[in-house]
Amino acid sequence: MTPETALVAAIAVPAAGALLIGLAGKAPNLRETITLATAVTLFAIVVSLVLSWLDGARPDVTLLTMLPGLSLRLTAEPLGLLFALVASSLWIVNSIYSIGYMRGNAERNQTRYYIFFALALASTMGIALGGNLLTLFVCYELLTLSTYPLVTHHGTPEALRAGRTYMGVLLATSIGLLLLGMIWTWQVAGTLTFTPGGIFKDSVYQPLIGILLALYMFGIGKAALMPLHRWLPAAMVAPTPVSALLHAVAVVKAGVFTVVKVIVYIFGVEHLSTVISFDWLSIVAGFTIVAASVVALRQDNLKRRLAYSTVSQLSYVVLAAAILVPLSVAGAALHIAAHAVGKITLFFAAGSIYTAAHKTEISQLDGIGKRMPWTMAAFGIGALSIIGLPPTIGFASKWLILQGAFEARHMLAIGVIIVSTLLNAAYFLPIVHAAFFRPEAADATPHGEAPWPMVLALTATATATVVLFFLPGVPLELAQQLGDIAR
Amino acid sequence: MIVGQLPILQVIVPLLAAPICAILPFRRLTWLIALAASLLALAIALTLLDQVLSDGPISYLLGDWAAPWGIEYRVDPLAAFLLVIVSALGSVIMLFAPTSVAREIADDRIFLFHAMYLLNLAGLLGMVVTGDVFNLFVFLEISSLSSYVMISLGQSRRALTAAFQYLIMGTVGATFYVIGVGMMYMMTGTLNMADLGTRLPAVAETRTIIAAMAFVVVGIGLKLAMVPLHFWLPNAYAYAPTVVSAFLAATATKVAVYVLLRLVFTVFGGPAMVGLPVDQVLLVLGIVAMFGASAVAIFQTDAKRLLAYSSLAQIGYMVLGISFLTATGLTATIIHLFNHALMKGALFLVLGCVFLRVGSVQISQMAGLGRRMPWTMAAFVVGGLSLIGVPLTVGFVSKWYLIQAALEKGWWLVAVLILLSSLLAMIYVWRIIEVAYFRAPGDDVLQIREAPVMMLIPVWILAAGNVYFGINAQQTIGAAQSAAAVLLGSGG
Numbered sequence: 002m003t004p005e006t007a008l009v010a011a012i013a014v015p016a017a018g019a020l021l022i023g024l025a026g027k028a029p030n031l032r033e034t035i036t037l038a039t040a041v042t043l044f045a046i047v048v049s050l051v052l053s054w055l056d057g058a059r060p061d062v063t064l065l066t067m068l069p070g071l072s073l074r075l076t077a078e079p080l081g082l083l084f085a086l087v088a089s090s091l092w093i094v095n096s097i098y099s100i101g102y103m104r105g106n107a108e109r110n111q112t113r114y115y116i117f118f119a120l121a122l123a124s125t126m127g128i129a130l131g132g133n134l135l136t137l138f139v140c141y142e143l144l145t146l147s148t149y150p151l152v153t154h155h156g157t158p159e160a161l162r163a164g165r166t167y168m169g170v171l172l173a174t175s176i177g178l179l180l181l182g183m184i185w186t187w188q189v190a191g192t193l194t195f196t197p198g199g200i201f202k203d204s205v206y207q208p209l210i211g212i213l214l215a216l217y218m219f220g221i222g223k224a225a226l227m228p229l230h231r232w233l234p235a236a237m238v239a240p241t242p243v244s245a246l247l248h249a250v251a252v253v254k255a256g257v258f259t260v261v262k263v264i265v266y267i268f269g270v271e272h273l274s275t276v277i278s279f280d281w282l283s284i285v286a287g288f289t290i291v292a293a294s295v296v297a298l299r300q301d302n303l304k305r306r307l308a309y310s311t312v313s314q315l316s317y318v319v320l321a322a323a324i325l326v327p328l329s330v331a332g333a334a335l336h337i338a339a340h341a342v343g344k345i346t347l348f349f350a351a352g353s354i355y356t357a358a359h360k361t362e363i364s365q366l367d368g369i370g371k372r373m374p375w376t377m378a379a380f381g382i383g384a385l386s387i388i389g390l391p392p393t394i395g396f397a398s399k400w401l402i403l404q405g406a407f408e409a410r411h412m413l414a415i416g417v418i419i420v421s422t423l424l425n426a427a428y429f430l431p432i433v434h435a436a437f438f439r440p441e442a443a444d445a446t447p448h449g450e451a452p453w454p455m456v457l458a459l460t461a462t463a464t465a466t467v468v469l470f471f472l473p474g475v476p477l478e479l480a481q482q483l484g485d486i487a488r
Numbered sequence: 489m490i491v492g493q494l495p496i497l498q499v500i501v502p503l504l505a506a507p508i509c510a511i512l513p514f515r516r517l518t519w520l521i522a523l524a525a526s527l528l529a530l531a532i533a534l535t536l537l538d539q540v541l542s543d544g545p546i547s548y549l550l551g552d553w554a555a556p557w558g559i560e561y562r563v564d565p566l567a568a569f570l571l572v573i574v575s576a577l578g579s580v581i582m583l584f585a586p587t588s589v590a591r592e593i594a595d596d597r598i599f600l601f602h603a604m605y606l607l608n609l610a611g612l613l614g615m616v617v618t619g620d621v622f623n624l625f626v627f628l629e630i631s632s633l634s635s636y637v638m639i640s641l642g643q644s645r646r647a648l649t650a651a652f653q654y655l656i657m658g659t660v661g662a663t664f665y666v667i668g669v670g671m672m673y674m675m676t677g678t679l680n681m682a683d684l685g686t687r688l689p690a691v692a693e694t695r696t697i698i699a700a701m702a703f704v705v706v707g708i709g710l711k712l713a714m715v716p717l718h719f720w721l722p723n724a725y726a727y728a729p730t731v732v733s734a735f736l737a738a739t740a741t742k743v744a745v746y747v748l749l750r751l752v753f754t755v756f757g758g759p760a761m762v763g764l765p766v767d768q769v770l771l772v773l774g775i776v777a778m779f780g781a782s783a784v785a786i787f788q789t790d791a792k793r794l795l796a797y798s799s800l801a802q803i804g805y806m807v808l809g810i811s812f813l814t815a816t817g818l819t820a821t822i823i824h825l826f827n828h829a830l831m832k833g834a835l836f837l838v839l840g841c842v843f844l845r846v847g848s849v850q851i852s853q854m855a856g857l858g859r860r861m862p863w864t865m866a867a868f869v870v871g872g873l874s875l876i877g878v879p880l881t882v883g884f885v886s887k888w889y890l891i892q893a894a895l896e897k898g899w900w901l902v903a904v905l906i907l908l909s910s911l912l913a914m915i916y917v918w919r920i921i922e923v924a925y926f927r928a929p930g931d932d933v934l935q936i937r938e939a940p941v942m943m944l945i946p947v948w949i950l951a952a953g954n955v956y957f958g959i960n961a962q963q964t965i966g967a968a969q970s971a972a973a974v975l976l977g978s979g980g
Contacts, residue, residue: 181904
């Protein structure tokens with residue numbers, strides 16, 4: 002397969018998979034086989050893309066011209082490849098987990114669930130590999146639309162309300178701000194193609210750059226910068242595999258991915274560092290990190306605590322990009338991957354607790370480690386990674402970001418990271434402690450581990466968290482390449 | 489040579505087919521005639537568009553009387569584009585009509601409906617091809633009178649008051665228009681649009697011409713339901729048979745916008761316009777329409793009425809595009825003529841399907857339809873997303889150009905307003921989608937079946953058009969751009 006075909010196939014395969022899943026709706030086993038086969042194929046395609054990229058191939062495909070002068074276009078570049086790699090590999094694990102979860106909880110409308118899941122992945126690939134802002138924007142909107150039926154999966158009034166918040170915030174920001182920013186950029190720069198070093202000429206009026214930056218940063222609602230983060234906790238009404246892959250990986254990472262991409266390829270790191278009024282972004286991001294952590298501390302619902310932790314972790318990526326030195330940009334890229342594997346493990350654990358023990362609140366988890374040792378051990382490892390302690394990959398990304406912050410003498414960033422690490426530990430470690438060291442409540446009903454596909458999935462991601470610390474290999478390589486581009 | 493006669497044939501075909509339908513009380517036969525005439529008109533329109541785009545504007549002299557004394561029919565890219573929109577939408581809607589009409593119009597009146605539809609089509613096509621302001625008035629009356637009749641064919645008795653209301657307002661509008669035309673004739677001695685365009689500047693500062701401009705703009709404003717001259721429209725669309733609402737929403741308002749374009753650019757001189765500041769008036773009215781009508785749409789309980797208010801808001805976009813007086817603004821308006829025809833056509837036809845099966849288009853009655861009529865409601869979702877302006881639909885293309893036009897002028901506040909108003913569209917579209925997909929169906933909804941295939945095909949032709957022309961907008965944009973260039977060229 003040529004790299005060009007692989008680019009197109011990365012989007013076509015999950016889309017075709019969605020179609021086949023729909024056709025096989027009557028036969029659940031066949032349907033799940035198709036999901037798994039699609040996920041594996043997609044992963045193979047992305048791996049082949051990454052390998053050919055490392056070999057020096059630079060594929061670039063124009064799909065069609067949408068408006069005069071503006072086309073839908075796919076291009077491979079390090080950040081996108083890293084994101085595609087993370088999303089497609091975790092999709093395999095998540096599909097295994099989904100099968101266990103959806104069957105274990107006897108969920109309804111499973112065919113619809115798998116169809117939209119595949120469509121969401123197709124959109125994610127489009128975001129990762131989009132060669133210009135228009136393509137990225139189109140797929141960004143498709144991702145919102147295709148995840149809406151997943152968020153409202155249960156169809157309850159609560160799910161419906163959450164769905165409204167979800168769609169409302171995401172579409173309002175993207176249509177109201179991002180689209181405006183994009184058309185304005187097109188007006189000013191005459192192109193929307195992602196270009197290393199940015200597309201604005203030096204002659205562009207500086208305050209305009211500031212306005213555009215604000216439009217982008219708040220327009221990309223999926224990055225969940227405060228005060229536009231409310232959709233993420235709302236989305237937690239979805240079945241847990243949705244929260245795990247989409248609201249810890251695909252959707253939210255699509256947000257911060259777009260932030261980094263816009264900073265590196267539209268504005269240009271160097272160009273931005275000359276803009277005077279730029280520092281507000283690190284203040285907003287820093288505030289989001291600390292505030293969301295404090296809020297997370299006060300949540301008793303496990304998924305909500307994880308959601309607020311995600312809000313906070315997303316802003317790490319924004320903050321890292323806003324430090325504007327190559328090291329921190331590489332750290333931002335690596336953090337996208339690191340947080341993904343760590344957070345998906347935590348969500349997997351939450352879902353497996355719900356399936357096996359029907360518990361959703363943290364206060365109910367005393368002593369659960371003895372009944373579900375695998376799950377809670379994985380939870381512990383995931384938590385370590387989010388806190389940023391060795392031997393997990395979370396340490397590596399935090400290290401890079403901190404190094405970048407020191408290089409730039411960015412005291413705010415350093416302070417925020419230190420405070421937030423303490424907060425992270427404060428909201429995760431008590432859970433682990435309670436699970437393993439507190440006695441179980443006397444009236445507890447006995448239960449065992451979750452169904453084996455779920456345990457398999459969360460063990461796999463927990464292992465990956467540790468293995469990536471010792472062998473960061475390709476992800477680190479891609480992140481460093483991005484850092485070089487930002488130089 | 490028949491090819492040379494195409495401009496007049498464009499009007500003659502439906503005009504002659506109408507009386508034939510009127511004397512043949514067989515609804516199957518008249519339907520076939522109406523469909524055949526629409527398709528023939530479409531074929532002529534496509535041929536004309538092709539000719540115009542390759543060879544430049546066609547001028548056709550009626551009875552060989554030379555312009556400006558005789559009546560000139562003039563087909564330029566803009567006119568040809570409109571001819572295609574009107575006849576294409578007419579054809580698709582006629583394809584959809586039989587089952588829906590049988591449900592909504594009394595059997596012994598169906599042949600009359602077909603006759604009136606053809607008259608209306610002839611009137612609309614005539615308004616587009618003519619290059620003569622008085623001849624335009626004649627066609628305007630033909631199309632208006634026939635639409636009053638079509639609206640009054642609605643089932644509920646309130647259709648009669650709606651038609652009457654429209655009749656009063658429409659007549660006022662037509663009268664205003666003809667008064668304005670009379671004044672311009674008095675000052676310049678000509679009725680030919682192009683000729684008027686060259687003679688008006690010399691007398692533009694006179695009070696007569698300023699009054700004339702006000703009269704014609706208000707007159708046409710009534711026809712195109714420009715806020716605040718819109719009061720007839722919601723009732724007319726809500727109580728007319730669904731097929732009629734679909735046809736009027738998709739074509740009649742478009743032709744009215746076309747006439748406004750002609751007047752502002754070909755006759756008044758566009759950017760060079762002196763006398764009345766029509767552009768500033770249009771700017772304010774367009775923005776008011778975008779917001780006011782969208783806000784009212786949110787609170788409607790009847791889906792047809794909701795779409796009617798949404799149409800008012802969309803007309804606001806078109807009027808806004810005109811007010812920029814720039815090539816990009818005009819492109820946005822002209823492309824939106826086509827795009828809005830596609831979305832509103834699709835959405836109204838969906839409601840036709842819903843009415844056929846449910847017997848009502850109250851939003852509350854649509855609970856659970858997402859499951860019972862999956863194909864119908866999926867088409868609604870596509871049309872609705874297009875209305876919001878989600879990428880990969882035509883609505884996105886329109887919005888793109890409109891915002892670009894605003895930014896080009898440096899009016900970023902207007903750009904923000906355009907985007908805010910599309911968020912209002914999101915709210916009213918989502919209200920229906922939530923009810924259809926998430927509310928538990930009532931007992932009577934449980935027996936409902938999917939609409940017949942013969943209705944779904946036209947619905948999906950339009951829905952697919954929404955996506956196709958949203959992904960591949962090159963041709964439509966190209967046509968719109970050359971139409972805009974002609975308008976600006978003739979105004980300079």
